[in-house]
Amino acid sequence: MDTLGKRVAALIGVLAVAAALAAGHLVAGFVGPNASPFLAVGNTAIDLTPTGLKDFAVRTFGTYDKLVLLGGMGLTILGFAVVAGLLSRRSPLPGLALAGVLGVLGIIAVLNRPDLGAVAVIAPIASLLAGVFSFRYLHSTALRRSDDESRRTFLRLSGGLAVGAGVLGGFGQFLAGRVDVEGSRAAVGSLKPATPAPAIPNGSDFANIGTPTFITPNKDFYRVDTALTVPRLRAEDWHLRIHGLVNTELNLDFGDIRDRPLVERTITMTCVSNEVGGPYISTSNFTGILLRDLLLEAGVQPDADQLFSTSTDGWTAGTPLEDVMDPRRGALLAIGMNGEPLPVEHGFPARLVVPGLYGYVSATKWVVDLELTRFGQKSFYWEDRGWAARAPIKTQSRIDVPRGFATVPAGAVTVAGIAWAQQVGVDRVEVRIDGGPWQSADLAVEVNNQTWRHWRTTFQLTPGSHRAEVRAVDRNGYAQTDVRVPPIPDGATGWHSSLFTVE
């Protein structure tokens, strides 16, 4: 018998790929989770994805974009495996070629990851070898099966391989998760700032009628990052290096930060990829130390103008040094959010928070390296992908009620939402219905000028469909522009509107 049945051929392709992925995942359990060729290829895909497509993915899938990417990759590989198997009904060459190509792809991806050392390459090499050898072996065994005895041998072999791949891959997953970051976070315990933020006054939000709560609970804080797997960095293993254009290089560990008098500040963070009316804005009490104090300790040299920060996963941001050093702005190296250590997804053990700047130029999570440098000399992650090098948050506003396409009873209709003009403060919020005259909204109590300001106002409306529009005016007298621009390159503008029905 020298031609394999279709089902057997496809099965061999799938099993060989499973063995390859499992072997890589297992070895990655030892040398670093992101060395798993599957994840390395996924991360490379994220970094290479054209910005427009990535925006689309984030908008369409929300935080599920990463699951969708991994699922899509899984199905694609499965498809290739089946096709390569079917093409190998006589000669094993197509299958071997696929195993080789996938293996080489994994090797290239791992070698190009900014967060992996050279030894990580043994993970995709293990994949390559496992893929090639298991395919070769299964293929020759299947071709040899001429009687029931060899048929059983093949079935046993395939079953064993499937189970083995599952067990080894699972073990790799277990090893990757063995870095006990939750334990480390629990050991840090609650954080008591020496200088707490002023208590949030009553009347700072209209959450009872549908705006967000003034402080966003940690579990509801928006999340945006490129990390396919959240970095698991224990406080015990964390080090921060401060170098570049400084007089003295500093190397700090977690205790060096936690044991200082901590400050707490109430800050609204915003993502540049937020569309007009979008959800990527949240407010928290951040605890940490002033970045300014830390940099003064290192001694900043006069020609530095950029603070270049790097995450443990290789992601980078560049922040104007004058903003970092501005005492009124109060940029933080933060280790806590709302009294707890930072949640793992929000940067445990330490991140940057710089009020008034979009997150992509300022809010590095899992930060491990701060380099004083110059703009133009070193470019950062999103700058390399076409976004602006400098990005202060734009004055914007959003309608939260009535939601678009809601139906509300006729009579007094309340329109409410949020507005923000970080660093300057919101002076006024104006709302109009169906292009009518602008009406000034009631503003909630101001907390500080680095946070959002909630607003509400009421209109008498007759049955029918109506459109509410909102604009904020900041304390510099700047009235939010109605010119619609997309998030790229430095943040969306335009008035948010809500179309709803009155009955």
Ligand SMILES: Nc1nc2c(c(=O)[nH]1)N[C@H]1C(S)=C(S)[C@@H](COP(=O)(O)O)O[C@H]1N2
């Ligand atoms: N390491 C790392 N830090 C990062 C990012 C990232 O992709 N990787 N994204 C940034 C962006 S674009 C934003 S808006 C904020 C979001 O922080 P959050 O997820 O805690 O809300 O984190 C910033 N810090």
Ligand SMILES: [Mo]
């Ligand atoms: Mo962002």
